[in-house]
Amino acid sequence: MMLGFSFILAFLLHLLLFSVAPMATVLMEEMDISHAQFGFIFSSAMVSLILFRLPWGFLADRVGYLKVARISLLLSTGFAVARAFAPGYLTLVASQFFVGLGMAAVMPCLSLMVKEWSTESPGFSTGVYVSGFAAGNATALGLTPYLLGVMDWRQIFLVYAGFSAAVCGAWLCLAKDSAETTSAIELKDLERLVKDRYVWILLLFLVASMGCYDTLATWMPKVLEMKQYSSALASLLPLGFFVAGPVVGLVSDRIRDRRRVVGLLGLVAAAAMVGINYAPFSILLVCLFLVGFTTTGVTTISLAAPVEHKRLSPVAGSAIGLISSLGNIGPLLMPVLFGFLIDVTGTFHASVFSVAALAGAVFILGSRLSE
Secondary structure: HHHHHHHHHHHHHHHHHHHOHHHHHHHHHHOOOOHHHHHHHHHHHHHHHHHHHHHHHHHHHHHHHHHHHHHHHHHHHHHHHHHOOOOHHHHHHHHHHHHHHHHHOOOHHHHHHHHHHOOOHHHHHHHHHHHHHHHHHHHHHHHHHHHHHHOOOHHHHHHHHHHHHHHHHHHHHOOOOOOOOOOOOOOHHHHHHOOOOHHHHHHHHHHHHHHHHHHHHHHHHHHHHHOOOOOHHHHHHHHHHHHHHHHHHHHHHHHHHHHHHHHHHHHHHHHHHHHHOOHHHHHHHHHHHHHHHHHHHHHHHHHHHHHOOOOOOOHHHHHHHHHHHOOOOOHHHHHHHHHHHHHOOOOHHHHHHHHHHHHHHHHHHHHHOOO
């Protein structure tokens, strides 16, 4: 049951955060805001994730993930309702920020759930909730445009807030705590965590994997249009995202030396990204799937590692909070570089090469340095 909860919590996180994206035209027209102002609605939640994942992780290590998840779900649900009644732009931004504040606790809590309930197969269990992120993202981006045809944006936010309330109620009533353990973590433990070389290697993996995936997911519709293909083919990326979690997680549970797995994923990722530039149509489709699969595969291994690592397991919530928050540096910077290179060169080739170089270098070289 708790493994099912992990999938649902991950699904909810991306559903609430990404549901605003398809509302760009509607919100810009109704609130008379610019593209940059609309972008800040989404970015305000990203700021929350970066700022609060580590504090939530520290608290989850101290008092347990069940208590932290109760607070965070109540907080997220309350502000998910509030954003449906936002009278103007600033209040919508503020409510989105506080939705992100509550949802920032999800990632550290998921790692502690895996640590407690899946000691035999942490990789597979991590992959299950990673696939929940993909499902939530796909639902937010696919269902929201349809709902906009039958209701206004405020009603849609209320529908999603209702789902959040249902998840919150189920958690309060059904989540088990009989086996939960807490940690006597102190601030000095965070200092040691920050100085741990392995933590920084995992952080680099997430910067690259999240940065590469989010960048290509953002720009691939445009790249495909420039190649005179349908932008809908970009959906192969999240398909690879969804499949990668449980598959790579299961493989990583069977192959104890994950360095080989990460190195192989890095090699395939770089080749598939280069293939986006030059591969014929049939191979291009395979490349798109493999990009989503390989980058998410590295993300899955990186998130599973602290749960069973001897030094990091006692502070797994804080470790996940740290690497998953700073890991957002990749998604913040790489899409800008990708667009800049298109502006400078007039084509997408250099942009795709930059992402391939990041994936290949970090995954292959990092796998040689990791433990």
